[in-house]
Amino acid sequence: DAGVTQSPTHLIKTRGQQVTLRCSPKSGHDTVSWYQQALGQGPQFIFQYYEEEERQRGNFPDRFSGHQFPNYSSELNVNALLLGDSALYLCASSLERLAGGPNEQYFGPGTRLTVT
Amino acid sequence: AQSVSQHNHHVILSEAASLELGCNYSYGGTVNLFWYVQYPGQHLQLLLKYFSGDPLVKGIKGFEAEFIKSKFSFNLRKPSVQWSDTAEYFCAVTSGGSQGNLIFGKGTKLSVKP
Numbered sequence: 001d002a003g004v005t006q007s008p009t010h011l012i013k014t015r016g017q018q019v020t021l022r023c024s025p026k027s028g029h030d031t032v033s034w035y036q037q038a039l040g041q042g043p044q045f046i047f048q049y050y051e052e053e054e055r056q057r058g059n060f061p062d063r064f065s066g067h068q069f070p071n072y073s074s075e076l077n078v079n080a081l082l083l084g085d086s087a088l089y090l091c092a093s094s095l096e097r098l099a100g101g102p103n104e105q106y107f108g109p110g111t112r113l114t115v116t
Numbered sequence: 117a118q119s120v121s122q123h124n125h126h127v128i129l130s131e132a133a134s135l136e137l138g139c140n141y142s143y144g145g146t147v148n149l150f151w152y153v154q155y156p157g158q159h160l161q162l163l164l165k166y167f168s169g170d171p172l173v174k175g176i177k178g179f180e181a182e183f184i185k186s187k188f189s190f191n192l193r194k195p196s197v198q199w200s201d202t203a204e205y206f207c208a209v210t211s212g213g214s215q216g217n218l219i220f221g222k223g224t225k226l227s228v229k230p
Contacts, residue, residue, distance in 0.1 A: 035220075042206050042208075042220030042221050042222050042223050043160075043220045045218060058217065104165065106162075107152075
């Protein structure tokens, strides 16, 4: 059973550049959430995709955008990179429930982005 | 806005010592509560969760947590830690019915001395 996978593992970019991070959800999952984890902090919610649409969004600027494909995989795009965007970017997948408790999220290993 | 506070930044224990990690949240409505663990070099894994029912929740690897609604707390406990429990522990919350948007605390790093 394939878990959540993310690519690339590490990435170094220069200020002002653009970056695309990729996520494949756990087999059978249809919902993807993205989180940013700065050094020494807990993950912060960026946004969530379901049925190829952004369903919820955290307190992140429009420079952060995403996409979900028909096979449920997802991309996170960040434009005009700032030094402060350096962080571990985590993808989490879950299966939408029609009833019952909230979706349990499974996390990938993350992409470490360094902006110089 | 919801927030999660974890009281201890770094806890150092000897093997066989008992563990309690504090977690408090701020939200007046129904909440769902989680503890995640991140072992060195590994991804975040779910330790245990509380949605409703018995406030004492048992998770994997001998961990348990107690939801005390009146104190807005969800402390993590383990009676006897092992060296392999060395990891970072994160408490997280979602509002009842929320399908995403986990709010995490800043994490507690646990170091267990053999």
